[in-house]
Amino acid sequence: MSTPTAVKSPDTAPRTPAPTPRPGNRGGPIGAVRRHPLIAFFVLAYAASWLAWTPYVLSADGLGVLSFRFPMLLGSTQLSGVLPGAYIGPLGSALVVTAITGGRDGLRAWRQRLFRMRVGWYWYLIVLTGVPILLLGGTLLMPGATGVLHAPPVMAAAAYLPMLFVQILTTGLAEEPGWRDYALPLIQRRHGPALGTLILGLVWACWHLPLFFTTWSLAGTRPDTAHWWLYLGVFILSAVSISYLITWVFNHTRESLPVALLLHASNNTVASLLLPAMFTHVHESWLLTSGAIGYGATTAVLLIATRGRLGYRGPRD
Numbered sequence: 001m002s003t004p005t006a007v008k009s010p011d012t013a014p015r016t017p018a019p020t021p022r023p024g025n026r027g028g029p030i031g032a033v034r035r036h037p038l039i040a041f042f043v044l045a046y047a048a049s050w051l052a053w054t055p056y057v058l059s060a061d062g063l064g065v066l067s068f069r070f071p072m073l074l075g076s077t078q079l080s081g082v083l084p085g086a087y088i089g090p091l092g093s094a095l096v097v098t099a100i101t102g103g104r105d106g107l108r109a110w111r112q113r114l115f116r117m118r119v120g121w122y123w124y125l126i127v128l129t130g131v132p133i134l135l136l137g138g139t140l141l142m143p144g145a146t147g148v149l150h151a152p153p154v155m156a157a158a159a160y161l162p163m164l165f166v167q168i169l170t171t172g173l174a175e176e177p178g179w180r181d182y183a184l185p186l187i188q189r190r191h192g193p194a195l196g197t198l199i200l201g202l203v204w205a206c207w208h209l210p211l212f213f214t215t216w217s218l219a220g221t222r223p224d225t226a227h228w229w230l231y232l233g234v235f236i237l238s239a240v241s242i243s244y245l246i247t248w249v250f251n252h253t254r255e256s257l258p259v260a261l262l263l264h265a266s267n268n269t270v271a272s273l274l275l276p277a278m279f280t281h282v283h284e285s286w287l288l289t290s291g292a293i294g295y296g297a298t299t300a301v302l303l304i305a306t307r308g309r310l311g312y313r314g315p316r317d
Contacts, residue, residue, distance in 0.1 A: 135270050197244050
């Protein structure tokens with residue numbers, strides 16, 4: 001049995017220190033990665049994902065340059081077309097850069113955050129209830145929303161937990177070990193939580209750009225329409241706003257990736273399953289604005305209430 005002094009609250013236990021870059025081999029690509037690990041991660045994540053997504057963009061599910069279509073999985077081609085690039089991008093790049101710059105110690109710290117599930121139970125409750133509340137509240141603030149509001153059908157409510165589990169294993173597990181587990185601790189240490197989250201949120205949002213030329217996009221694949229650009233702008237605003245909420249949760253849960261990952265998966269599940277079922281006869285891109293409103297307002301409150309610290313107590317370079 002542990003002594004009382006050895007048992008610490010998950011929210012106050014010390015954070016895993018950032019790995020010290022390994023010496024040697026300062027020339028060539030390996031040396032460049034060790035000198036600039038964060039930039040290397042961003043470049044590798046973009047390059048790997050965008051290259052893997054190129055066939056999907058050029059296929060009949062995208063620009064139509066090529067005639068073939070991707071296989072349908074769970075009623076969509078997005079899993080077969082998007083998921084492989086998402087996995088080898090952020091997740092694969094984080095693994096490679098961590099191994100190069102931190103060696104075994106770096107991989108151990110990365111893995112500890114990846115499986116850090118022992119946090120205060122209320123954080124899971126905050127994420128699972130807070131995300132639907134923010135998205136629903138943001139939607140209700142839009143003109144005419146109350147007139148098309150309905151209770152979610154039984155089938156949609158029953159499918160919520162299975163869909164949440166799918167989102168955790170796909171989008172969440174593919175993206176968050178890279179963006180939050182690897183990049184967020186580094187970028188907060190160098191630029192602080194407020195500016196660091198803004199940079200990371202923009203990088204994360206723009207990483208999705210090739211997908212706007214595929215059926216993944218809710219605004220179609222033609223950037224020559226005002227609707228396409230409006231949807232892109234709202235998506236970036238929503239992604240940056242939710243990034244601040246993820247940072248706040250991540251910092252308050254001793255850098256627990258499972259909680260941050262659950263927040264991301266919960267957002268996707270509510271936005272793609274519950275909101276369309278509750279607000280019928282409206283376009284899905286209209287519902288995306290709810291995220292920008294709900295998360296944007298929350299971001300403003302968090303930045304003011306925490307004076308931009310967002311719960312970060314770690315070191316600054």
